[in-house]
Amino acid sequence: MGARLKFSIETARRYPLSFVLKVLVVGSALLTLGALFFLLAYIIVNGVPHLKPSLFAWKYNTKNVSLVPALLNTLIIVGIPLIVTVPLGVFSAIYLCEYAKKGSKVVEVVRITAETLSGIPSIVYGLFGLLFFVIYLRWGYSILAGSMTLSIMILPLIMRTAEEALLSIPTSLREASFALGAGKLRTVFRIVLPAAIPGILSGVILGIGRIVGETAALIYTAGTVPRIPGSVFSSGRTLAIHLYTLSSEGFHTNEAFATAVVLLIIVLLINALSAGLARRLGGGN
Amino acid sequence: MDKMMVKNLDLYYGDFQALDDVNLAIPENQITAFIGPSGCGKSTMIKTLNRMNDLIEGCKIEGEVLLDGKSIQELDVNTLRKRVGMVFQKPNPFPMSVYDNIAYGPRTHGVRSKAKLDDIVEKSLMDAAIWDELKDRLKKSALGLSGGQQQRICIARALAIQPEVLLMDEPTSALDPISTAKIEELVSTLKKEYTIVIVTHNMQQAVRISDQTAFFLHGQIVEHGTTAQFFSIPQDKRTEDYITGRFG
Ligand SMILES: Nc1ncnc2c1ncn2[C@@H]1O[C@H](COP(=O)(O)OP(=O)(O)OP(=O)(O)O)[C@@H](O)[C@H]1O
Numbered sequence A: 001m002g003a004r005l006k007f008s009i010e011t012a013r014r015y016p017l018s019f020v021l022k023v024l025v026v027g028s029a030l031l032t033l034g035a036l037f038f039l040l041a042y043i044i045v046n047g048v049p050h051l052k053p054s055l056f057a058w059k060y061n062t063k064n065v066s067l068v069p070a071l072l073n074t075l076i077i078v079g080i081p082l083i084v085t086v087p088l089g090v091f092s093a094i095y096l097c098e099y100a101k102k103g104s105k106v107v108e109v110v111r112i113t114a115e116t117l118s119g120i121p122s123i124v125y126g127l128f129g130l131l132f133f134v135i136y137l138r139w140g141y142s143i144l145a146g147s148m149t150l151s152i153m154i155l156p157l158i159m160r161t162a163e164e165a166l167l168s169i170p171t172s173l174r175e176a177s178f179a180l181g182a183g184k185l186r187t188v189f190r191i192v193l194p195a196a197i198p199g200i201l202s203g204v205i206l207g208i209g210r211i212v213g214e215t216a217a218l219i220y221t222a223g224t225v226p227r228i229p230g231s232v233f234s235s236g237r238t239l240a241i242h243l244y245t246l247s248s249e250g251f252h253t254n255e256a257f258a259t260a261v262v263l264l265i266i267v268l269l270i271n272a273l274s275a276g277l278a279r280r281l282g283g284g285n
Numbered sequence B: 001m002d003k004m005m006v007k008n009l010d011l012y013y014g015d016f017q018a019l020d021d022v023n024l025a026i027p028e029n030q031i032t033a034f035i036g037p038s039g040c041g042k043s044t045m046i047k048t049l050n051r052m053n054d055l056i057e058g059c060k061i062e063g064e065v066l067l068d069g070k071s072i073q074e075l076d077v078n079t080l081r082k083r084v085g086m087v088f089q090k091p092n093p094f095p096m097s098v099y100d101n102i103a104y105g106p107r108t109h110g111v112r113s114k115a116k117l118d119d120i121v122e123k124s125l126m127d128a129a130i131w132d133e134l135k136d137r138l139k140k141s142a143l144g145l146s147g148g149q150q151q152r153i154c155i156a157r158a159l160a161i162q163p164e165v166l167l168m169d170e171p172t173s174a175l176d177p178i179s180t181a182k183i184e185e186l187v188s189t190l191k192k193e194y195t196i197v198i199v200t201h202n203m204q205q206a207v208r209i210s211d212q213t214a215f216f217l218h219g220q221i222v223e224h225g226t227t228a229q230f231f232s233i234p235q236d237k238r239t240e241d242y243i244t245g246r247f248g
């Protein structure tokens, strides 16, 4: 240790600039990690003591403020948009990267549209969902309206990340496949797509993150009813909205923290699951 | 017997003419080497033989390439590439297991039976002189292997569909001398069963392994003939300059 320290002091004197850079880099990493851990610790310390069995009651009432209905709704509202957007986004990305002519107008327009869409605040999506799904299509405040609104919101994200993932696959792999007499379809689905799956899944994880954390786009579309939904046309609140209402009502701050702990665990679980899946499907490398 | 014939071939990338009136015969069960300075059109020529240039936008070809006397333009492109296999300059194994790499080609062409695939994988790896090194690692990812091993996997992968012609574009340029020697030895044994075309920057390599040599310059063939004659009594002044290292 002593020797190493002396060594680094000497290097620092000899290369002052790289020493400063190193301090900056390590410092930034520590600061970021520190902020994350502080947040996690704060939530856990405030939340875990209030994780009572009554929070997990099947039925919600104003006394137990059960999070189970919100939890179920969250899973559904994560699931439906993924079922809608992953195939759609991945197939559009495949079209853009593998089939459309390089530098064609269509590709440019789609790309610019996607970029613009991903910059729009989510409340705007919420208002659109309210006008179109809730009122015009007469779906009412419903899980379906919320899910479709979120689908529109995360589609550009899924598509863009899938596109980047496909673009990052080296041409030499495609050539190898063609040179073996494989057609375009086989090359895309057997070689390019499997190699791109880890990248695609990282987009999916980001998408899940956005959905789980979304409130603005859901308040006007899925509503805030804290019940187990009877069908996709029932209104229902997700955990994030549940948290929002609990804390804004102000009577249940402790339970809100406990709910936040559960939400955190879910996010971690989903990420671990997706990472595992990526490793599985990515051909073991 | 000439396995392939190139007749009056011109090739353009957009406005740029990369091959100019190339005429060439590629004899069966022999090794034909393409040599020449960088950018002279060797890769372009070899890619024309299995129509890999079809993938390049703006590439226009005039003239004819024959395989067993039939124009390759009239063959289905995937059938052509099954008959004329290719190994690239940089090893490009698929990100999957060694076994799946080799089995990809046969599966593409309809082989489903596990027993048959097992046989093909074993035979191809043996032919590529890498079976002994890898027989216990067939299920491992091919990406974890050394460059030389990866290149021999790529050769095995090309052999697995039993092509008639094997095209190799500088197959050893990314490899160390030992792997290079292994692959040269391998190529020499393969000519019993295959017709081989190899691009090389290395004249010693051409002398060591090839039967025919063609010398390219600015998209034209300056001279071609048997390797022995080509290097001992070059007909053209430019060939002489090139092989004695006076330019290039
Ligand atoms: N896709 C392409 N588009 C436009 N021009 C190209 C393309 N590929 C090659 N060329 C040009 O065609 C000429 C021949 O290229 P080619 O790759 O066949 O050379 P080469 O003899 O294989 O060279 P090297 O020994 O460096 O590999 C070069 O001038 C090159 O710039």
Ligand SMILES: [Mg+2]
Binding pocket: B042, B043, B044, B169
């Ligand atoms: Mg080349």
